[in-house]
Amino acid sequence: GQNIDQPTEMTATEGAIVQINCTYQTSGFNGLFWYQQHAGEAPTFLSYNVLDGLEEKGRFSSFLSRSKGYSYLLLKELQMKDSASYLCAVPTTGGGNKLTFGTGTQLKVEL
Amino acid sequence: NAGVMQNPRHLVRRRGQEARLRCSPMKGHSHVYWYRQLPEEGLKFMVYLQKENIIDESGMPKERFSAEFPKEGPSILRIQQVVRGDSAAYFCASSPPGTGTEQYFGPGTRLTVT
Numbered sequence: 713g714q715n716i717d718q719p720t721e722m723t724a725t726e727g728a729i730v731q732i733n734c735t736y737q738t739s740g741f742n743g744l745f746w747y748q749q750h751a752g753e754a755p756t757f758l759s760y761n762v763l764d765g766l767e768e769k770g771r772f773s774s775f776l777s778r779s780k781g782y783s784y785l786l787l788k789e790l791q792m793k794d795s796a797s798y799l800c801a802v803p804t805t806g807g808g809n810k811l812t813f814g815t816g817t818q819l820k821v822e823l
Numbered sequence: 824n825a826g827v828m829q830n831p832r833h834l835v836r837r838r839g840q841e842a843r844l845r846c847s848p849m850k851g852h853s854h855v856y857w858y859r860q861l862p863e864e865g866l867k868f869m870v871y872l873q874k875e876n877i878i879d880e881s882g883m884p885k886e887r888f889s890a891e892f893p894k895e896g897p898s899i900l901r902i903q904q905v906v907r908g909d910s911a912a913y914f915c916a917s918s919p920p921g922t923g924t925e926q927y928f929g930p931g932t933r934l935t936v937t
Contacts, residue, residue: 754928810879815865
């Protein structure tokens, strides 16, 4: 089976940096996704990591350590519009393409 | 290129009625996934379909729920005899053939059962 764990909520200040952690247990590994979801809206794709290391995309970066079953999403120069839920997800293994999601980390950006 | 389309965006049904949720995947995408998000909970996989085939329905409740993706037209998620516990946001996602895992989500249908 697959299990994903991430903090329920975090608060950070506009302009700061925040790191959202995700730990996972899977019987195999096919990569890890991060999605952003604003309240009442659809999840939108942020990143996909399949190899160890840090991948940077503008203000957002995502890190993966397969040996530790650990990933984090790093958000720099926080803006108010970054207030959202951040979802960590892993695809199924052994065939099939469903995603198993964590419960999401609700990030609140304050002035 | 239009994204994943879902309709209706909001649906209110009384207990015992049927709910039909529609999803049109992105152009060129032949894989469709349905997820349910209960209030204050994460997204849960329900079913994965390709044209005219159900590939994985391991997340579907055994009764009252069914899904299809016909050769022509949108994918349909049908819930018969709805109960209050079915109230949730239902999201459809699609992906192109061959990649599978990169999924693009629609805006969701928010079902309220009264």
